[in-house]
Every structure is written in C-alpha cells, then in structure tokens.
Amino acid sequence: xxxxxxxxxxxGAALGLGAASLARPALAQAAPLKIGMITxxxxxxxxxxxxxxxxxxxxxxxxxxxxxGTPIQLLVEDDGFRPGQGKQVAERFMKNERVKLLxxxxxxxxxxxxxxxxxxxGGIYVSPNASPSNLAGKECHKxxxxxxxxxxxxxESAGQLANNLGQKKMFILAPNYQAGRDAxxxxxxxxxxxxxxxxxxxxxxxxxxxxxxxxRAAAPDGVYQFHPGGLGISFLRQxxxxxxxxxxxxxxxxxxxxxxxxxxxxxxxxxINLTSQWNSDLDVPASKRFVAAxxxxxxxxxxxxxxxxxxxxxxxxAALKGTGxxxxxxxxxxxxxxxxxFESTRGKFAFGANNHPIQDWWAIKVExxxxxxxxxxxxxxxTNHGDVYAAQCKF
Amino acid sequence: MALLLEQLLNGVQLGVTxxxxxxxxTLVFGIMGVINLAHGxxxxxxxxxxxxxxxxxxxxxxxxxxxxxxxxGVGMVxxxxxxxxxxxxxxxxxxxxxxxxxxxxxxGMVLLFGRQPLFVNVPEALRGTVRVLPGVxxxxxxxxxxxxxxxxxLGLYLLIQRTRVGMLVRAGATHREMVRALGxxxxxxxxxxxxxxxLLAGLAGVMTGPILSVQVGMGEQILILTFVVVxxxxxxxxxxxxxxxxxxxxxxxxxxxxxxxxxxxxxxGSEADALGAGLASMGVYxxxxxxxxxxxxxLFPAHA
Numbered sequence: 001x002x003x004x005x006x007x008x009x010x011x012g013a014a015l016g017l018g019a020a021s022l023a024r025p026a027l028a029q030a031a032p033l034k035i036g037m038i039t040x041x042x043x044x045x046x047x048x049x050x051x052x053x054x055x056x057x058x059x060x061x062x063x064x065x066x067x068x069g070t071p072i073q074l075l076v077e078d079d080g081f082r083p084g085q086g087k088q089v090a091e092r093f094m095k096n097e098r099v100k101l102l103x104x105x106x107x108x109x110x111x112x113x114x115x116x117x118x119x120x121x122g123g124i125y126v127s128p129n130a131s132p133s134n135l136a137g138k139e140c141h142k143x144x145x146x147x148x149x150x151x152x153x154x155x156e157s158a159g160q161l162a163n164n165l166g167q168k169k170m171f172i173l174a175p176n177y178q179a180g181r182d183a184x185x186x187x188x189x190x191x192x193x194x195x196x197x198x199x200x201x202x203x204x205x206x207x208x209x210x211x212x213x214x215x216r217a218a219a220p221d222g223v224y225q226f227h228p229g230g231l232g233i234s235f236l237r238q239x240x241x242x243x244x245x246x247x248x249x250x251x252x253x254x255x256x257x258x259x260x261x262x263x264x265x266x267x268x269x270x271x272i273n274l275t276s277q278w279n280s281d282l283d284v285p286a287s288k289r290f291v292a293a294x295x296x297x298x299x300x301x302x303x304x305x306x307x308x309x310x311x312x313x314x315x316x317x318a319a320l321k322g323t324g325x326x327x328x329x330x331x332x333x334x335x336x337x338x339x340x341x342f343e344s345t346r347g348k349f350a351f352g353a354n355n356h357p358i359q360d361w362w363a364i365k366v367e368x369x370x371x372x373x374x375x376x377x378x379x380x381x382x383t384n385h386g387d388v389y390a391a392q393c394k395f
Numbered sequence: 396m397a398l399l400l401e402q403l404l405n406g407v408q409l410g411v412t413x414x415x416x417x418x419x420x421t422l423v424f425g426i427m428g429v430i431n432l433a434h435g436x437x438x439x440x441x442x443x444x445x446x447x448x449x450x451x452x453x454x455x456x457x458x459x460x461x462x463x464x465x466x467x468g469v470g471m472v473x474x475x476x477x478x479x480x481x482x483x484x485x486x487x488x489x490x491x492x493x494x495x496x497x498x499x500x501x502x503g504m505v506l507l508f509g510r511q512p513l514f515v516n517v518p519e520a521l522r523g524t525v526r527v528l529p530g531v532x533x534x535x536x537x538x539x540x541x542x543x544x545x546x547x548x549l550g551l552y553l554l555i556q557r558t559r560v561g562m563l564v565r566a567g568a569t570h571r572e573m574v575r576a577l578g579x580x581x582x583x584x585x586x587x588x589x590x591x592x593x594l595l596a597g598l599a600g601v602m603t604g605p606i607l608s609v610q611v612g613m614g615e616q617i618l619i620l621t622f623v624v625v626x627x628x629x630x631x632x633x634x635x636x637x638x639x640x641x642x643x644x645x646x647x648x649x650x651x652x653x654x655x656x657x658x659x660x661x662x663x664g665s666e667a668d669a670l671g672a673g674l675a676s677m678g679v680y681x682x683x684x685x686x687x688x689x690x691x692x693x694l695f696p697a698h699a
Contacts, residue, residue: 047511176672199655200672204616206607209405209537210652216532217398233512234608241517241534241606243524264514 032071036093037104038086041078047260048106048305054298055306059313068317070325083113090114100327108132128312137389140354143330147312150356150387154253155186157275157361160381162251167222168193171215174226176200183226196220208235212242223250232256240268258303270373272366278307278346279364279377287345311344318342352386354393397530402652408537410644411544415599417624417636419592425568425631427585430489433496435614441466441597446513446609455518466597467590474589504611512608540602548637568631627686629693646682650675
C-alpha cells in the first residue's frame with residue numbers, strides 16, 4: 001500500500017515537473033496554438049488513425065514544432081470508433097482546453113456526431129478524410145474544410161477509370177448501407193458503360209461465394225466493389241480463390257486498397273486497378289520529400305491517409321501564416337485558408353466554392369516491383385475534379 | 396443451369412460448415428440440457444490457433460492439428476471449470492454464464508492478437524479450381540470442405556449408431572437418469588461429448604479460416620444461423636442437424652442469389668437489389684417459422 005502510494009506520488013511529481021518544463025519555454029514566447037485531433041486509434045481502423053496522427057506530427061516536426069511559423073501544441077485523442085466518444089472528446093477539447101481548431105476524424109458517422117457542435121460553437125474543422133455529401137452541398141459551412149476529397153469523388157474517379165480501361169460492362173457491389181449505396185451512385189455518375197449487375201451485400205456478410213457465382217455468370221468486363229476494412233479483404237481473397245481475378249479485372253477506390261491492406265492481401269492483389277488523388281511514387285518534389293521523411297521516421301510506406309493528413313497540416317500552416325497565428329477571427333482564417341497557399345504533395349491543389357478540394361485523380365495499378373506487390377501510378381484519370389454538390393452550397 | 400449448380404454447391408458448402416457447428420451444439424443441448432452460447436467462441440479459438448500455427452510453421456497439417464487440439468482442449472476446460480456447475484441450474488443461468496464466456500473469449504483474443512484480422516492462405520495442394528461439370532469451375536478448397544463435412548457426418552453416424560460410446564450418448568439423450576443408475580460415469584461422458592462438440596466447432600473454424608478473415612467476433616456471426624439449424628433439425632438430433640444445416644445453407648444461398656433478380660422484373664434496379672438483399676436475409680428465419688408451424692419439435696425430434 002505504502003509502496004503504491006509512494007509510486008503514485010513520484011509519478012505525480014514527475015508529471016508536474018514535465019508539465020512545468022514544457023510550459024516554461026512556451027510561456028517565454030506566448031502560449032502555442034492548440035489544435036485538437038480526434039481520430040480512430042483502436043479497432044480494425046486503428047492503423048488509419050495512426051497514419052493520420054504520425055503524418056500531422058511529421059509536418060510539425062519538419063517545421064520545428066510549428067505550422068506556418070506558429071508554435072503548435074497538438075492534442076490527440078482516440079474516438080474508439082464510437083461517435084458518442086468522439087463527441088465527448090470534442091466537448092472536452094473545446095470547453096476545457098479552449099481549442100478552436102479541430103481535425104483528424106476518419107469515419108463519416110463520427111464526423112457527423114462531432115462537426116455540428118464544433119461549428120455551432122464558432123470553431124473551425126479541417127477534415128483530413130471524411131467528407132460526406134451534406135457538408136459539401138446544402139449544409140456546407142464557411143468553417144468546414146476538406147483537404148482530402150468529397151466522398152463521391154473516390155467512386156466517380158473509379159467510374160472514369162473503368163471508361164478509360166474500356167470496360168463496357170461492369171458488375172458493381174457494395175454493402176447495403178448508406179456509404180455503400182453512395183459508392184455505387186457515385187460510380188455510376190461518371191461510368192458510361194452498361195451495368196451488368198448491381199448487388200448489395202450484407203454488412204455482416206463474410207462469405208461471398210453466391211456473389212462470385214453471379215459475377216462469373218454475368219461475365220462482365222470488370223468488377224467494381226466497395227467493401228471497407230476487413231470485408232474488402234475477405235471479398236478480394238475469395239475473388240482470387242474463385243479464379244476470377246485472372247479473367248475479370250477489378251477496379252477499386254483507394255480506401256479499399258492502401259499500403260497496409262496491400263501488405264495483408266499480398267501477391268493476390270497484383271493486377272488490380274484503383275484511383276487515388278495521390279500515390280507514394282508521384283513525381284512531385286514535395287511528395288518525394290514527404291515520403292522520404294515519413295519512411296525515415298516511421299519505417300513504413302505512408303498510406304493515402306497519411307498524405308491527406310500531411311496536406312491538412314500544410315494547409316492549416318498556410319492559413320496561420322496569413323492570420324499571424326490567430327484562429328479567433330474565423331473570417332480572417334477563411335480568407336487566409338481559401339487560396340491554399342501551400343506546396344501540396346499532390347502537386348496541384350485548390351479549394352472549390354464549398355471548401356472542398358479541386359484536384360487531379362490518378363490511375364494506380366498493383367504491380368510486382370522487385371518481387372513485392374506495390375502501388376504504381378499510371379495516367380491521370382480526372383483533371384481539376386471538384387464535386388457535384390458545390391452548386392448547392394451557399395455560405 | 397451452370398450458375399444454379401454453382402449456387403447449389405455454395406449452399407451445400409455453407410451447409411456442411413453449419414453442420415459441424417450445429418452437431419456439437421445439438422449434442423450438448425440434447426444430452427446435457429445446456430444452452431451453450433459460447434459455442435461460437437470455440438469456433439473462433441480453433442480458427443485463431445490454426446492461423447497462428449500456420450503462420451509460424453507454414454504447415455497446413457500442423458495448423459489443422461493445432462486448431463483441433465486448441466478447440467477441444469479449451470472446450471473440455473470450459474466444461475470442467477464452468478459448465479459442470481450449471482447442469483442443475485435453469486436455462487437463464489446457463490445463458491448468462493455462457494454469454495459471459497463469449498465476452499471473456501472475445502476480449503482475451505483482443506489482448507492476445509489485437510483487433511486486426513489474421514489471414515490464412517489456402518494450403519498449396521488445395522489451390523486453384525476444378526471443373527465439376529462442363530462450364531462450372533469451382534474452387535478445390537470449397538470442394539474439400541464439402542468432402543470433409545460429409546465424411547464427418549458419416550463418422551458421427553457410425554460413432555453414434557455403432558459404438559459403445561455412441562450407445563451411451565444416445566441413451567444419455569433419452570434416458571439420462573437410467574444411464575446414471577446403471578453406474579456409467581456420466582460426468583466423464585459429459586466432458587467427452589463437450590470435447591467432441593468443441594472439436595467439431597474447431598474443425599469448422601480451421602476450415603473457414605482461409606476463406607474468411609479470422610477475427611474477434613467471428614463466432615457470433617455464425618452462431619445465430621447455427622441455432623436456427625438446431626431448432627429446424629430438432630434439438631438433440633445429429634441427423635436433424637445435418638439435414639437442417641444443408642437446408643439452411645441452400646435456402647440462404649439461393650435466396651441471396653435469385654431474389655434480387657426476380658424483384659428486378661417488377662421494380663426499378665437499385666431498389667430491387669436493396670429490398671432483395673433484405674428479404675434474402677429474412678428467408679432463413681421465415682423457413683424456421685414455417686418448420687415450427689408444421690413440426691413444432693423440429694424435423695427430426697430426438698426425444699420423440
């Protein structure tokens with residue numbers, strides 16, 4: 001008992017000392033700006049949150065703990081893949097820590113629970129990933145920014161890629177829930193060929209044998225499927241086991257095939273086509289510096305998510321440079337953020353009327369590079385692509 | 396025609412997987428009178444043990460044996476430590492205790508292996524497809540699952556109908572008190588039966604590992620269907636479990652494959668697909684309701 005208490009006291013003292021020594025140099029220069037990062041660090045999506053956090057911290061580190069010349073204190077908390085927990089963390093950040101600028105959320109459903117509170121309280125949210133259609137269209141907001149993409153663009157670009165690959169007859173599949181139905185709608189928006197079959201799977205489904213048989217019978221030119229997380233990996237493995245990948249090529253959106261998923265699926269993924277706004281082999285100087293620094297620091301290849309978060313940090317930095325490190329005047333922040341005065345790792349980047357990206361999309365293919373499957377960039381699929389919801393957005 | 400055949404094979408394959416789980420569940424319920432919700436956890440234990448052994452040694456045989464041994468071992472320990480205390484209690488206590496076991500096993504697996512799903516490769520010899528009929532290529536691995544499932548069904552039939560142990564099992568299911576009165580060590584018999592059920596659940600887990608991803612909570616996904624199978628087949632009847640499982644497997648697969656197509660004849664494409672997917676997932680439960688309406692004790696009641 002005494003030992004425990006002594007240990008507790010000692011660690012308490014250490015914490016106090018640590019906080020004191022952290023606070024002192026900061027006080028000398030004026031307190032650093034607090035940015036609140038709510039992201040998913042546990043569960044099957046945990047690796048995504050890890051990349052979001054690590055890339056943001058890398059951007060700060062490359063500028064010596066600053067963004068746009070402003071010293072930053074990044075507060076990171078796990079939302080546990082639960083909307084309710086994300087909401088609680090946001091409240092704590094805003095009330096207790098006086099945070100005005102938030103970022104980090106991966107999943108649209110968690111964003112939905114958090115973003116209203118942040119915007120209503122006069123805060124600013126810069127999204128490194130989730131960007132659902134409502135926030136791009138009717139419910140758009142001057143203080144909501146997406147540095148990733150509007151969700152639909154992922155699937156629209158895949159539809160365009162299928163056109164480019166000459167796939168005239170596609171079989172498309174997604175789970176029967178909101179994001180799944182949105183995915184197929186987005187795909188069909190730009191896809192010009194015939195849809196040979198449209199199948200909604202169950203969100204709790206693990207065996208896709210019945211769907212494999214339907215695909216085989218329909219004999220399409222290609223398959224497009226959107227199955228997030230572990231579902232997608234099961235689907236892909238069964239697709240390979242059924243001997244379909246060698247006959248019917250598969251096209252995907254980037255969330256179904258990132259560097260981490262690729263490592264899990266392995267050689268089976270060779271030959272798959274996908275689209276993304278960025279890839280680790282892009283011939284863009286800023287991207288090369290980012291990939292090299294990320295690999296040197298974390299010893300793994302950055303995913304699309306890492307790149308989105310890195311660009312988010314750079315975009316925030318550009319805005320802070322314009323406002324002199326202030327976020328209280330959201331009108332001034334809006335004016336400084338809008339021109340996107342930063343060197344994006346994508347090469348080209350601009351904000352559209354609804355604060356969502358206008359950018360190029362690339363075709364990517366999984367190929368064997370020196371004996372290991374890797375994501376290899378091909379042609380540009382879409383140029384200066386925005387989203388269809390921007391027209392409905394009035395600030 | 397080729398498509399229908401392939402879908403029927405898919406249905407049978409799902410059916411034999413369900414049979415392996417349902418056989419254990421129905422024996423345990425029929426003989427010991429215990430509702431074991433944690434049966435799916437044993438399936439998960441088998442799958443995890445095989446996945447870990449396969450990635451450590453690269454040998455499919457070692458993976459199979461480890462999966463079976465782990466599931467049977469864990470099953471017998473659970474019987475000895477937990478269930479033995481519950482035989483005399485009512486079903487509510489059993490449900491609560493075995494539900495607790497589910498939570499225990501799921502969290503235990505998270506602690507040991509994390510939340511990331513594990514992946515197992517199909518054994519080298521079983522890769523690729525085989526031409527079952529002209530124009531119908533089917534994965535060899537799934538054919539192997541069907542073959543193993545049917546062999547197990549035959550083995551169980553011989554074990555239960557033709558051996559002394561089987562005689563005790565049958566007697567235990569129908570005249571429990573009499574068996575005890577004749578001086579048979581019922582406790583040992585119970586542990587063995589439970590171990591056998593766990594072994595079969597583990598076998599199902601090992602075999603589905605290369606098809607699905609091995610992850611925490613995989614047991615609960617299939618457990619609900621397994622209960623449907625047990626109820627349709629008749630509680631306590633292994634023969635009922637076999638027929639019930641194949642029936643459920645076929646109905647589930649065929650509905651999933653054909654209902655959206657039929658609906659598309661009468662309504663707009665994407666609505667038909669969404670509604671069809673919903674109807675197909677209800678189909679199995681409608682089947683159960685129908686069977687219970689006609690035969691309230693299931694297709695092959697054990698205590699008839």
